[in-house]
Structure formats: structure tokens, C-alpha cells
Amino acid sequence: MELHAERVKTGAAAHGFAPCRTVVLVGLMGAGKTKIGRRLATRLNMPFFDSDIEIEEAAGETVEEIFRNRGEAVFREGERRVIVRLLSQPTHVLATGGGAFMDPSTRAAIRRLGVSVWLRADLDVLLARVARRRNRPLLKQPDPRAVLAGLIERRYPIYSEADLVVDSGEGPLELTASRVIAALAECPRASLPPDRENAE
Secondary structure, eight states: OOOOOBOOOOOOOGGGOOOSSEEEEEOOTTSOHHHHHHHHHHHHTOOEEEHHHHHHHHHTSOHHHHHHHHOHHHHHHHHHHHHHHHHTSSSOEEEOOTTGGGSHHHHHHHHHHEEEEEEEOOHHHHHHHHTTOSOOGGGOSSOHHHHHHHHHHHHHHHHTTSSEEEEOOSSOHHHHHHHHHHHHHTOGGGGSOHHHHHHO
16 A cells, blocks of 8 residues: 655754654644654654554545544554554654554554654643644544543553653744654664564
8 A cells, every 4th residue: 555654855863863763753632743743754854654644545534534434443443553554664753643552552563663752741732732623533522621631641641651751842843853853862762773672
């Protein structure tokens, strides 16, 4: 199946650093995974993938339509397959959906083949960001704040298992991208190809 990596303009990676495994961004909706992911890909000279876009291409439906027509369980199954397929591709930056890292087998695949970065944001920041978009299936509720608060309570303990945690606040996205690159440069797993780590 054809993949849809975004081709990014060549830019100088910070201090010559280049990850040796796929950088997987995890976190709640509104954390900035896609926008920051594109900036990371540009600065690290890597392709960028968004798992939700790949899921939509594979299903021929939007994420919202899949949720509505086939339910969340079917969506999560397709999401798991797509992410595992993407992780088998050459090194890139991958933005995942908010629930992807909650799936134990998806989380294990990310751990085995990628380096995970949790973009952590507080409730007010998330709420302000998601209010700008109306295509969030899990927020089709009368009280989005309560929904997000519940997701934070359930998901943040799992997100904390990511290799790296970088705060995604209200500042410039480029600053957050710089913090991610700095954290990756200090992370031994980011510089160790999966085949070498898994062979040890």
C-alpha cells in the first residue's frame, strides 16, 4: 500500500544530530503532535507521517466517519495495524492519535522499534487548542472540558511510560521542537538502531 509521508524541506539538524530510529510523538489531542512533528521532520531531515492520515487512506473514510460508522474498537484495530506498518518503514517522525499509545501491543511495538516522546500539556492549553477544530470524535459531548479531564486522568499515567517527556505549552512551536531535539540528543535509545538494541 502506498504511504503518504510529507516531504519536508532540507534543513540542518541540530548540531549534526540525527535519530537512528523513528521518533514517535504521543499525547492527547491538542498536544501539538502533528504541528510539532512537521517541524521536527524539517529540522532533522526526515520524512513525516501522521498515523490518522494513513488510517484514513487505508479505510477510505475519515477518522470521524470510522468512529461513527464502525465504532472505536474497529478504529483502534486499524490504528494498531497502520502504526506497526509505519514502524517497519525507514526512520521518520510519526505523529500518533491520542489513544494509540494506550494499546499495549502498539505501545510494545513503539518501544521495540521507535523512541517515544510524550508531548505533555495541561488541561487549559489542550482545551484552547481543540476548541479550534470540530472533528474530534471523542469531544462530541456537551462538556468537552470534562471529557478532556477524564482522558488526562486515564491516559497520563500511561503516557508517562514514554522514553521522553517534553512539555508542550503556549509558547512558540519552534521552541517546543527545539526542546524535543535536545531531549532526543541526550537519549541513548534515540542513537541506537532497533536492530542493534534488539540483538543485545
